[in-house]
Amino acid sequence: MPRRQLSLSRIEQLLLRRPGFDPASDARTFSISASDYAGLVLLTPLVRIISNEAPNVTIHLLPRARDAARVLQTNQADIVIEPIELFGPNDYPTASLLSDRWLCAVDANHPDVTGDTLTETQFLELPHLVYGIGDDRQLNLADQHLANAGVQRHIEVTVESFLLNPFLIKGTRLVSLVLERAARRLIGTVDIKLLESPISVPDIHEAMYWHPRHTTDPGHKWLREKLLNVAQQLD
Structure with missing residues (x-):
C-alpha cells in the first residue's frame, strides 16, 4: 500500500475510534445487510435484545445485496450477513454464525x-x-x-x-x-x-462480515458479540 494511502487509512481509523460504548445510554446507529432468511432466524432475536438493552440504538435492516463486499467498502452497511459460499474469498474480518440444511x-x-x-x-x-x-x-x-x-x-x-x-x-x-x-x-x-x-x-453456512475500520470500535464490537450470542443460543 502506498505511504500516502496508508497514512490516510490510519487517520480514518483514528477519527472513527471511539472511547467506549455503554448500550444502556449511548446513542448509535448501525446498518445490517441480510437476507430475509437471516432476518427471521438471527435478526428477530437480535432486535428484541437491542430493544431491551440499548434503547438509544437504531438498527437499519437492509436487504441482501448482490455485491456484499462493495456494501462494506462503501460503508453502506456496518455488518453483512452472507453465506460464506456466496461471499467467496476476501480479506474482510468475519465470524461464523450458523449452518443450516x-x-x-x-x-x-x-x-x-x-x-x-x-x-x-x-x-x-x-x-x-x-x-x-x-x-x-x-x-x-x-x-x-x-x-x-x-x-x-x-x-x-x-x-x-x-x-x-x-x-x-x-x-x-x-x-x-x-x-x-x-x-x-x-x-x-x-x-x-x-x-x-x-x-x-x-448445507449453507452463514457468517457476518465487516470492514476492518470497525474492528476496534467498542459499539461495533458490542453488536457483533450480540449477534454471536444469538447464533450460539440457536443451537
Missing part, C-alpha cells in the same frame, strides 16, 4: 405426495418454486448446486423471498427447497410439510 416443502395436502417421503421421480416431475435475487435471478445455493449438477427441473415460479415460499406453495403442486431453521418457524402459520430432499444438497 435444505429440506423440500410441499403443501400439507399435496395430491401427489401423500406420505412422508418424496421420491426423486416425484421431485423431478413436480413444478418447482425457486428463490432468486436480482434482475438476473441469481439462484440460491441449493438450486445452483442442482443446476451445476445438470438436474433438469420444471421451474414454474421464482421469488426473491425465502419467507414467501411456504405461502406460495400452499394449495399448489409446487415443491420448493427451503432452509430448515426458517421453514420450521413458519409451519404453524401455513399448512405445509417438510420432507428430506431425495437429491443431496450441501
Whole structure:
C-alpha cells in the first residue's frame, strides 16, 4: 500500500475510534445487510435484545445485496450477513454464525405426495418454486448446486423471498427447497410439510462480515458479540 494511502487509512481509523460504548445510554446507529432468511432466524432475536438493552440504538435492516463486499467498502452497511459460499474469498474480518440444511416443502395436502417421503421421480416431475435475487435471478445455493449438477427441473415460479415460499406453495403442486431453521418457524402459520430432499444438497453456512475500520470500535464490537450470542443460543 502506498505511504500516502496508508497514512490516510490510519487517520480514518483514528477519527472513527471511539472511547467506549455503554448500550444502556449511548446513542448509535448501525446498518445490517441480510437476507430475509437471516432476518427471521438471527435478526428477530437480535432486535428484541437491542430493544431491551440499548434503547438509544437504531438498527437499519437492509436487504441482501448482490455485491456484499462493495456494501462494506462503501460503508453502506456496518455488518453483512452472507453465506460464506456466496461471499467467496476476501480479506474482510468475519465470524461464523450458523449452518443450516435444505429440506423440500410441499403443501400439507399435496395430491401427489401423500406420505412422508418424496421420491426423486416425484421431485423431478413436480413444478418447482425457486428463490432468486436480482434482475438476473441469481439462484440460491441449493438450486445452483442442482443446476451445476445438470438436474433438469420444471421451474414454474421464482421469488426473491425465502419467507414467501411456504405461502406460495400452499394449495399448489409446487415443491420448493427451503432452509430448515426458517421453514420450521413458519409451519404453524401455513399448512405445509417438510420432507428430506431425495437429491443431496450441501448445507449453507452463514457468517457476518465487516470492514476492518470497525474492528476496534467498542459499539461495533458490542453488536457483533450480540449477534454471536444469538447464533450460539440457536443451537
